[in-house]
Amino acid sequence: MCNIMFVVKVMLFIPINKTFAYLYNFKKKPIVGGRVIINFKKNKSVGIILSYKIYNKNKKNIELKYVDSIIDNFSIFNYYVWNTILKCSKYYRCSINFIIFFGVPKFIKKGNSFKNKLNFVWSITKLGRLIDINILKKTPKQFYTLSLLRKKNIDKIFLKKCNISNYIFSQLCKKKLCEKVYKDFKISFINKNKINNNFFLKSNDVFCKYINRILSNLNNFSTWLITDNLFYMKLKFYFALFKNILKNDLKILFIVSNLYMLNKIKNEIKKNMSYPIYSYHSKLTDSKKIKCWNEFQKKNASIIISTKVGVFVPIKNLGIIILDEENNLSYRVLGKWTFNLKSVILLRSYYEKIPVILESSEPNLSTLYNVQKNKINCIKISNDILNFYKNLKKILIDIKIERFRGVFSLSLIKEINFHLKNNYNICLIIDGFSYMFYFVKCFKCNYIFRCNVCYQICEFKIHEGVFVCRFCFNINKEFKCLYCKCEKFVYSRCNTSFLIKNIKEIFDNTVIIFLDKNNTNKNIKFFSKSIFISKKKYLYKYNLYNIKLLIFLYIDYYFLFPNFRSTEYFSQIYYSIIRLFLESYNSSFKIIIQTNLIYNMLFKKLIYNGYNNFSKYLLKCRKKYKLPPFSLHAIFRIESNKKHKILFFLKYIKPFLEKISKKEKKFWFMCSNYIFLEKYKKFFYYNILFSNNTKFALRKIFDKILKYFNKFLSYNKIYLIFDIDSVQIISFY
Structure with a gap:
């Protein structure tokens, strides 16, 4: 054993804001980021070493436990990933435990x-081939498995199909009739790195200058x-x-918003390129990971295609990171560590010294603001989409003037009715x-x-307490049920079941298909003269044809x-839906908005003006009122x-914040009116919005708050979460 003993700070794989000290007494020095087994509450558990120092016997130390073993x-994590994790913990004022637990x-x-893990196959022995199979007739399951083994070897997948347990194979192994044969894992891809050159851009193309500029800044x-x-x-x-980056033996990290896009892009790359492609996401098994x-x-x-889970995966010789659909709200992660994936990717690429590509047809206003400041280089691939937007027919229906049936x-x-008579399909967007x-x-x-x-559905005006018919504009002040003559009633908002009933009443003999996460392309048959009901988040999963009306x-x-x-979010939803339909059909269709x-x-x-002009107008409005990105909200x-x-905590923190706001004129804060309850997780929370010109x-x-109230918070078990990149819709009223 080595004479030098170390005190090690260990983080457990539990989402708690604590680290634990242990004595490290091994020949090798402790490695930061390495895993160890420790004794924690009479159980052995796995932890990661965060830091270490030499043990001083002269100091009065509390009796510490020893590290049990090294894994x-x-x-x-490599040097670059470890630096990004440390920077994230400082930037978001969050414990490193929550970040590592996520990544x-x-x-x-x-x-x-x-x-x-080596894959194994059950195979028959020489004795199993020579023995008379009729001896095993008393044990029919062993008889059946041995007859299968004589035909071919059996793997794990075939085991599940045949419903054969491992116990039967263990009994046959004891009789020396079968055995396990291990095989090494091999990745199936073509070694010859051939590329379909017909699919690529020509060398004289305008976009080659952008590619050359990116390649010149690879380091x-x-x-x-x-x-x-x-x-x-x-x-x-x-x-x-990719063609030029992969020649230099570099890896590409491609991050997408969902599994559907992951599989779609993976299949397209496989068709045109034969380089090894790996998909990494949360649904993979442990052995595959x-x-x-x-x-x-x-x-x-x-090429590595991943969801948001692959942000902290260590990759050797990483050449470039690509973030697909950077405006997607699924990149926003809420919890004990709330963060925006885009800012974490930018941090990692900064430490790795590699370029980042952000892709979006409807980019966030913060990214467009950085483009105006020349912090981000902009690439416009095609102007065809702008011409499509202009040529689309748009009909606006005024709700105040029109009569309604439901x-x-x-x-x-x-x-x-006109579109259904001509055997066209219709799509209803029900967001909001x-x-x-x-x-x-x-x-x-x-x-x-x-x-x-007129026997049409009435609207209930909550503030006035009146029932208004939306067809004949008749006003009723009293409610009485026609069937049970009850005078008590319950009011509720419109939902999908109410919508489907309303469609069946008005449009007879029409096929109504509700698209959600449970349905798949294989289970749904798409007919003519049908109405599809969907939200934006489920629409991308389906291939809809012959749609001429979008509502x-x-x-x-x-x-x-x-x-x-919220207006920015709707503009992104609106134009992304139109773009999705244009990519699928390349034909004209009508848009109707109520x-x-x-x-x-x-x-x-x-x-009428398109997303680019609308975003410029929004930026002007936000500059006028000093809203993000011209100021910072947290x-x-x-x-x-x-x-x-x-x-009890609010009694002390509100006057403390008021003192800071008097000293710093550019700082202001706004408190929510209520304390909210999270029903499922069963805890209370309260939001305060901060605003200032600089981060x-x-x-x-934030540091002042943690300094003054740290002991008070730990004693009362109150948790503080700092959401610095606040882009989500929060409730204050």
């Missing part, structure tokens, strides 16, 4: 080794934005870029339509209240919401299991 002789797969948390940090593109034009640009981590450490050129106006019903109006049900029999004159039922919710970012905001300036510019979230503890000034304020 790894190397750090799990590490399950096999590392369990303490499994990085060695690839330096630089950010690029690709906008105004269709899917296949975007792929052509990527493949031309181990194989991926080992393959990423090799020097050969490869959710549908009479002019909209005419358009739907639940806020259209309130309808009333009977308390006992669930009868929907209708007008006495937005109600969009006022996004413009009337108290958060100023709204009260026909004469609104913002709404007009969004619909959310300070207080969490606790008990409500009175938050109230440095906001960080100073």
Whole structure:
């Protein structure tokens, strides 16, 4: 044993804000980022070494436990990834435990080794071939398995199909009739790196100058934005870029928003390139993840397509990082560590000294602001999409003037009937339509209240307490059920079941298909003369054909919401849906929008001027009122299991923040009116919005809060979460 003893700070794979000290008494020095086994609460558990120092016997130390054993002789993360993790913990004012807990797969948390598990196959022995099989007739399962083994070897997949247990094979092994045969894992890809040159851009193309500029900055940090593109034009640009990067034996990390896009891009790359391609996501098994981590450490050129889980995966010879659809809200991760994936990727690429490509046809206003400041280089692949937007027919229906049968106006019903007669399909987008109006049900029999004159569904005005018919404009002040004559009622917002009933009443013999996460392309048959109902997040999964009418039922919710970012989100949703339809069909179709905001300036510019002009107008408005990205907003979230503890903490923190706001004129804060309850996780939380001109000034304020209230928070078990890149819609009212 070595004379020098170390005190090691160990982090457990539990989402808690604590590290534990242990004595390290081994021949080798402790490795930061290496895993060890320790005794924690009478159980052996796996942890990671965060730091170490030499043990001083003269100092009065608390009696510490010893580290039980070492798992790894190397750090799990490389130098660049470890630096990004440390920087993230400082930037987000978050414990390193939560960051590592998010970025590490399950096999590392369990303490499994990085060695690839060898695949095995059950095969028959010589004795098994020579023996008379009729001897095993008393044990029919053994008889059946041996007869299968005489035909072919059996692997794990075939075992599940035949419903044969491992116990039967163990019994046959004891009789020396079969045995395990191990095989090494081999990745199946073509060794000859052939490329389909017909798919790529020509050397004389205009976009080659952008590719050459990116390639010249391969060893330096630089950010690029690709906008105004269709899917296949975007792929052509990527493949031309990949062709040059992979020649230098570098790896490419391609991050996508969902598994559907991952598989779609992977299949397109496989068709045109024969370099090794790896997909990494949360649904992979532990054995496959181990194989991926080992393959990423090799020097050969490869393409890695991953979801947000692959941000902290260590990759050797990483050449470039690509973030697809950078405006997607799924990159926003909420929890004990709230962060935006884009900012983490930029941090990693800064330490790795490699370029980053952000792709979006509808980029965030913060990225467009950085483009104006020349911090991000902009690449426009094609202008075809702008011409498509201009040529589309748009019909706006004013809700104030029109008559309605339930959710549908009479002019909209005419358009739907016309398209159904011509055997066309129709798509209804129902994002935000639940806020259209309130309808009333009977308390006992669930009868929907209708007008006495025209027998159409009535709208309930909550503030006035009146029932208004949206067809004949008749006003009723009293409610009485026709069937059970009950006077009690319940009001609720529009939902999908209400919408489907309404469609069946108006349009007879039409096929209604509701698209959600449970359905797949294989299970759905697409007919002519059918109505598809979907939200934006499920629409990309399906290939819809022969659609000539796209309907937005109600969009006022996004413009009337108290958060100023909601208009930006709707503009991204609106143009991404249109782009998705243009990529699928390349044909003209009508767009109908039901709204009260026909004469609104913002709404007009969004619909008619295109996303680029609309985003420029929004930036001007935000500059006028000093809103992000011209100022910085951060959310300070207080969490606790008990409500009175938050109230007690607010008595001290509010006057403390008022003193800071008097000293610093550019700083202001806004508190929410209520303490909110998280129903599923069963804890209370309270939001405070901070605003300042610089991030440095906001960080100073956060540090002051942690200094003054650290002991108070730990004693009362109150958790603080600093959301610095706040882009989500939060509730203050």
